[in-house]
Amino acid sequence: MEAGNNIKKKSTLVPEPALRRMPCYLAYLKLEHHKGSQYVSSTLIARDNGVDPTQVTKDLSYTGITGKTRVGYEVEPLINALEDFLGFRVMDEAYLFGAGSLGTALLHDHGLVQYGLKIVSAFDVNPPVIGHSIGGVSIAHVDEFLKKQEHGTRIGILTVPAANAQEVAHMMIANGIKAIWNFTPVRIAVPEGIVVQNTSLYAHLAVMFNRLNSLEAPAPAEDAD
Ligand SMILES: NC(=O)c1ccc[n+]([C@@H]2O[C@H](COP(=O)([O-])OP(=O)(O)OC[C@H]3O[C@@H](n4cnc5c(N)ncnc54)[C@H](O)[C@@H]3O)[C@@H](O)[C@H]2O)c1
Known part of the structure; x- marks a missing residue:
């Protein structure tokens, strides 16, 4: 690759x-x-x-x-x-925004590279995590992202709290990100020409619960004449 x-x-x-x-x-x-x-x-x-x-x-x-x-x-x-x-055979680079619980899991995931996505940097605002490295990727303050003039990286992974999602998405786009893999539950607004892919484990969980519960639900009663 x-x-x-x-x-x-x-x-x-x-x-x-x-x-x-x-x-x-x-x-x-x-x-x-x-x-x-x-x-x-x-x-x-x-x-x-x-x-x-x-x-x-x-x-x-x-x-x-x-x-x-x-x-x-x-x-x-x-x-x-x-x-x-x-597009799994050509490696694309991505930045990750929000190195919390989900961000950390993604940074540890070896599967992404096999599917052509390599997280090259992660950004956060939480002082204790800044300067650390997770899964071999160093965590910098978001200010470092803003300071960079040239970003070859076009993909951003959004794993910040819902309350910060829109503001961080704006910042990502203003600084060259063209595609956002959005894990937050917020339907972020983006200008034309920006790709957003929303991903939610919980949406699938809701479907599973519904299917399971409908299996267990009693059959609807026949209409009485
Ligand atoms: N899509 C899914 O299946 C799924 C699953 C779990 C969580 N989530 C969502 O993912 C997001 C993160 O969840 P979590 O459990 O990892 O939360 P978390 O609180 O553990 O992590 C969020 C991280 O974002 C950082 N952050 C806050 N403001 C920031 C900013 N302006 N710029 C950069 N970083 C910032 C925080 O410091 C923290 O490290 C939430 O929106 C949550 O709802 C989605």
């Missing part, structure tokens, strides 16, 4: 559900590759991923790879194409 400020390949706008399925296909294909499979059919990918085969074919066509009649997709080239397409 290349490091530095390589620009990821310009990609066309792909529907979000397809983009969300692709890393699952990738993980699946890597397992198949590990098991020694050379080819895998769209029917098999569909069955094991709980997706319609036509959907699989359409999703994978975005990578530019098509399956062969009868044998399906060649596993290794498809893995490479998916990784390329998803």
